Amino acid sequence: MEDILTFIDDDGEEIKFEVLEETRINNTNYILVAEDGDGDEATVYIMKDVSEPTSEEASYVIVDDDTELESVMKIFDELLGDEMNIER
Numbered sequence: 571m572e573d574i575l576t577f578i579d580d581d582g583e584e585i586k587f588e589v590l591e592e593t594r595i596n597n598t599n600y601i602l603v604a605e606d607g608d609g610d611e612a613t614v615y616i617m618k619d620v621s622e623p624t625s626e627e628a629s630y631v632i633v634d635d636d637t638e639l640e641s642v643m644k645i646f647d648e649l650l651g652d653e654m655n656i657e658r
Contacts, residue, residue, distance in 0.1 A: 575587045575601075575603065575630075577630075585605070586605070587604065587605060587615070589601050590602045590603060590604055590614065591649050591650060595645065598619065599618065600617065600618050600633070600646075601617050601618075602616055602646045602650075615632050616632070616633045616642050616646070617630040617631060617633065618630065618633050618642075
């Protein structure tokens, strides 16, 4: 998967993320993204789609609830297997 998403932060700066994996849990779409850049190590985030079901564009926010984060991370760990070593 080689999707790149561009987000605009609160300061108006563009931040690019590479989508590493995606999944759907309880009718919510989640993506695992890494900051787009060079090198072997990158910061990864789990984001969830909070857009309305009728919306044509997705709207993502970073998952910050610890319980939700842990349960979704387990799914991504299973999906990625040995492809990636993610440290918490």
